Amino acid sequence: MALVVDLLTQGLQLILVLALAPLLTGFVRKVKARLLRRQGPSVWQPYRDLLRLARKEVVLAENASWLFRTAPYLIFAATWAAAALVPTFASGLIFSWTADLIAIIALLGSARFFLALAGMDVGTAFGGIGSSREAMIASVAEPAILMMVFTVALVAGSSQLSTVARFMGSPEVGLRVSIGLALFALFIVALAENARIPVDNPATHLELTMVHEAMVLEYSGRHLAVIEVASSLKLLLYVSLIGCIFVPWGMAASGAGIADYALGLALYLAKIVVLALGLALFESAIAKMRVFRVPQFVGAALMLGLLGTLLLFF
Amino acid sequence: MDKIVFDIAHLLAGSILLVSFMMLYQDRLSALLNLFALHAVLLALSVAWQAHVHAAPHLYVTAMIALFFKALFIPLALHRIVVRLNIHRQIETVVGVGLTMMLGMGLAALAMLLMVRITPDSDLLGREDLGFALATVMLGLLLMVTRRNAVSQVIGFMSLENGTILAATGAKGMPMVVEISVAFSILIAFIVIGVFLFRIRERFDTVDLQALDQFRGEQG
Numbered sequence: 001m002a003l004v005v006d007l008l009t010q011g012l013q014l015i016l017v018l019a020l021a022p023l024l025t026g027f028v029r030k031v032k033a034r035l036l037r038r039q040g041p042s043v044w045q046p047y048r049d050l051l052r053l054a055r056k057e058v059v060l061a062e063n064a065s066w067l068f069r070t071a072p073y074l075i076f077a078a079t080w081a082a083a084a085l086v087p088t089f090a091s092g093l094i095f096s097w098t099a100d101l102i103a104i105i106a107l108l109g110s111a112r113f114f115l116a117l118a119g120m121d122v123g124t125a126f127g128g129i130g131s132s133r134e135a136m137i138a139s140v141a142e143p144a145i146l147m148m149v150f151t152v153a154l155v156a157g158s159s160q161l162s163t164v165a166r167f168m169g170s171p172e173v174g175l176r177v178s179i180g181l182a183l184f185a186l187f188i189v190a191l192a193e194n195a196r197i198p199v200d201n202p203a204t205h206l207e208l209t210m211v212h213e214a215m216v217l218e219y220s221g222r223h224l225a226v227i228e229v230a231s232s233l234k235l236l237l238y239v240s241l242i243g244c245i246f247v248p249w250g251m252a253a254s255g256a257g258i259a260d261y262a263l264g265l266a267l268y269l270a271k272i273v274v275l276a277l278g279l280a281l282f283e284s285a286i287a288k289m290r291v292f293r294v295p296q297f298v299g300a301a302l303m304l305g306l307l308g309t310l311l312l313f314f
Numbered sequence: 315m316d317k318i319v320f321d322i323a324h325l326l327a328g329s330i331l332l333v334s335f336m337m338l339y340q341d342r343l344s345a346l347l348n349l350f351a352l353h354a355v356l357l358a359l360s361v362a363w364q365a366h367v368h369a370a371p372h373l374y375v376t377a378m379i380a381l382f383f384k385a386l387f388i389p390l391a392l393h394r395i396v397v398r399l400n401i402h403r404q405i406e407t408v409v410g411v412g413l414t415m416m417l418g419m420g421l422a423a424l425a426m427l428l429m430v431r432i433t434p435d436s437d438l439l440g441r442e443d444l445g446f447a448l449a450t451v452m453l454g455l456l457l458m459v460t461r462r463n464a465v466s467q468v469i470g471f472m473s474l475e476n477g478t479i480l481a482a483t484g485a486k487g488m489p490m491v492v493e494i495s496v497a498f499s500i501l502i503a504f505i506v507i508g509v510f511l512f513r514i515r516e517r518f519d520t521v522d523l524q525a526l527d528q529f530r531g532e533q534g
Contacts, residue, residue: 175321177328296411300339303415307335310419311328313426 006094006254009261010084013093017083017240021232022046024239024276029203031280046232050225058221061122071118072219072226075111079230082107083237087244089264091162092254099161101149105142108193108237111230112138119215130214133291137199137211140298141192147305148185151178152245154312165248181308183246188301190238192294194231197283199294209288236272243271319367320438326360327446330480331422334453334473338418339411343396343465347389350469354384357476364443364483372493373483379497380479388472388504395508396465399515414460418453425449443484450477464514464521468507475500 026043033040060069085099085107093099112134119131153159155178156167167173192199195212205213216227244251250267252260289297333353340346358381365373409417429445454474458467479496511521518525 174317175325177325177332181332299412299415303335303339303419306419307332307422310422310426311324311331313430 002092002254003094006092006096009090009092010094013088013090014080014084016088017233017236018080018229020272021083021229021236022050024236024272025232027273028235028276028280028283031277032284035280035284046228050228053220053225053228054222056221058223061124061218064122064218067114068118068121068218069223071114071121072223072230074114075118076226076230076233078107078111078114079233079237082111083233083240085161086237086240087162087165087251088240089268090252090254090256090261091165091248092252092256093162096160096162101153101159101161101164102146104161104237104241105145105149108234109138109142111234115215115227118219122218124218126210126214126217130211130217133211134215137192137294137298140295140302141189144185144298144301144305145189145193147302147309148182148189151182151185151305151308151312154309155179161244165244165251166253168245169248169251176312178308178311179246181304181311183242185301185304185308186238186242186245188298188304190242191282192298192301194235194238196279198286198289198297201288209291211291239272239275240268242275243268247271320442323360323363323367324442326356326363327443327480330356330360330476331446331449331453334450334457335415335418337469337473338414338453338457338460341411343401343463344393346466346469347392347396350392350473351385351389353473353476354380354389357479358385360480361483376479376483376493379493380476383497383501384472384476391504391508392465392468395511399465399511399521401463401465401521409460414456417460418456421452421456422449425452440484444481447477447481447484450474450480453477462522462524464507464511464523467523468504468511471503471507472500 023043023046026041026046029045030040030043082104085093085095085104087093087096087099116131116134119127119134121127149159152164155173155176156164158164158167168179173179191197195202200211200213201209202212204210212231216224219227250264252264256264330353333349333356337346337349337353340349358377361373361380362377365371365377425448426445429441429448433441433444451474454470454472454477457470457473461467461470475496482493514523514526515521518529
């Protein structure tokens, strides 16, 4: 019976993250527009965009290889799997034994690898610039998130997300400065990885500043739709990760009643709304950085993660 | 209960160390002064918490001294000096931020290793405070080494002194006489340095201490 419930929860989660991801993107855009006193598109706009893109025909560059055509699906699959592994509203998922933080980072890393390859595949200048910038940011962001994982894993005694969430929700976690540092590190990495404002601007096609948009510039039609969903999923994944590690309250344990699941779901939505509001506020308040300052900004996350690990031994 | 006492002390001391790192990172002078004020406020809080835990009322005086002198008086005075010297725009570092941070990490790790080795059987609270204090002192020294600007060297010196206060409170406080005389010597040092700043500036038209290296005495 427990197995069936876990399987159902996992399936529900798999669908939930996919269905929610564009909504989150639309919501952040809407809040940002309202903060600038613009009306902004409806929160459902990303769904309409995706539908439209999916119906359009694909235009391929003449020298695009098979990699260019398969990369979107690989990126989408890796990101979706990673997003489905992070416990959102319930911790009893059937694959929770694989939901290891390091595995999730590896999945995201391989998605990024394929995206960077696809950016270089056609051989345009923009794709190359985007890929090399992405690699530059990733070379600092990945050690930073790994240090943050080490901090959390040392505190919780495991790098498995459901165990971490259970430990963080219990009173024995206490008041630790390391966890605060890890939270800040994760915030910075999430901004950098999702191409949000101080690092990259998700709403522009200005040549000099773009990173993510430069890599996907050659894509069109359903390929572009799949990549857009993947980047929405990535944002949702980071939001869920922050919720799961640092505010795991209200998550339904395995074998809980139906009311607990409903409560967990409502609280999860509330967490997403709060974090999305925070993200929109932060993005509206800050200016974009020069590309060459980005390693310093992300390096601060690396330092915070390192310091967090170090302080655990004091 | 005992755990939360330790956790709060750890949190405050850890925040002091974090602010030390932020001072290493910060390359604007007025922001650096604000960070220094924050450093002193955290020190005052940490000392007050120790006073509460050890039921040692004289430590409250230490906290008050830290709060009024270091968090209010000295930063405000330095702000005025910086504005009058017209150098509140920026400062330069000798080595890059990344390298400085790595050095700082290394020093903090060194302080930690040292403290874990030499105090295996003292009480947890004091031990942890000593470790943080040593790391703060090291980072203050590093700040003095990596900066060329005289004002940021002064800040490095003061943050180093904050570290020694933290160490002293970890060892259940020092005698009141020592306490007050240290506070006053810091104040005197501050005044002397303040006078020197203007003298250096008058002589060399800069507060970059690099200029002192080439100085070969008065000619004729």
